[in-house]
Amino acid sequence: MEEKPKKGIPYVKILFGLAAAVLVVMILTGQKTWFSDEPPVEFLSDMDTQFKVKPQVGSSFFADGKGERDVLPNTFPRGGKRYPLEKPDFEKADSVNGTNQLASSPFVLARGKNRFETMCAPCHGNDGQGNGMVVQRGFQNPPNLRADLTKGKSDGLLYHVISAGQNIMPSYADKLTEVDRWAVLHYVRQMQAEGVKEVKPAPTK
Numbered sequence: 001m002e003e004k005p006k007k008g009i010p011y012v013k014i015l016f017g018l019a020a021a022v023l024v025v026m027i028l029t030g031q032k033t034w035f036s037d038e039p040p041v042e043f044l045s046d047m048d049t050q051f052k053v054k055p056q057v058g059s060s061f062f063a064d065g066k067g068e069r070d071v072l073p074n075t076f077p078r079g080g081k082r083y084p085l086e087k088p089d090f091e092k093a094d095s096v097n098g099t100n101q102l103a104s105s106p107f108v109l110a111r112g113k114n115r116f117e118t119m120c121a122p123c124h125g126n127d128g129q130g131n132g133m134v135v136q137r138g139f140q141n142p143p144n145l146r147a148d149l150t151k152g153k154s155d156g157l158l159y160h161v162i163s164a165g166q167n168i169m170p171s172y173a174d175k176l177t178e179v180d181r182w183a184v185l186h187y188v189r190q191m192q193a194e195g196v197k198e199v200k201p202a203p204t205k
Ligand code: HEC
Pocket: 116, 119, 120, 121, 122, 123, 124, 140, 141, 142, 143, 145, 149, 150, 153, 158, 161, 162, 166, 167, 168, 169, 170, 172, 176, 184, 188
């Protein structure tokens, strides 16, 4: 009797089959295995599409039509500290805030520049001279931070303006930590003394 040829387990075919199956499942479930501008087919959308309010977008949910809510009075970020003065408390600014106790360093200046160009430049401009993007589009222009008038004001007073706001300039106490506000002030002082410089943090070893 002729013996049937022994059939081994077709490992290679099984492996290819499995790989193909995994690939198909991954593509269909929208895993990042494929480069395409089209949105992937989603069987389980998880939380990709949510009912949420995006920054700076209106909302009919609230009576005032604003999506973003104003900070409630007497609240401050977790881990943050409430700034003790109100906008008009200029006379108390020096005694409460004192002078800038944060030691300046290339890192602090780079951090100050980064926060300034994020938070302040829209109005004050990257060069601090008051011609930021929103000003170019009609917002009231702020004073030139590098002019003698502002240059002559004390650390405590400028820190007060950053922390509490001044006239139409809003408060930044809820957006910048205390250390960041002092770092921004170091950067403003540097711009006043030397203009806008490229600041590089010291290389970390
Ligand atoms: C929404 C626009 C806007 C933003 C953002 C803004 N400012 Fe102002 N800032 C103003 C306006 C307008 C004034 C002038 C207020 C006034 O009429 O007294 C001003 C005034 C100031 C003054 C006082 C100058 C002086 O001599 O009286 C300082 C200092 C200052 N801003 C720093 C900053 C810093 C630092 C930031 C970022 C943390 C910042 N501002 C963000 C609009 C802005």
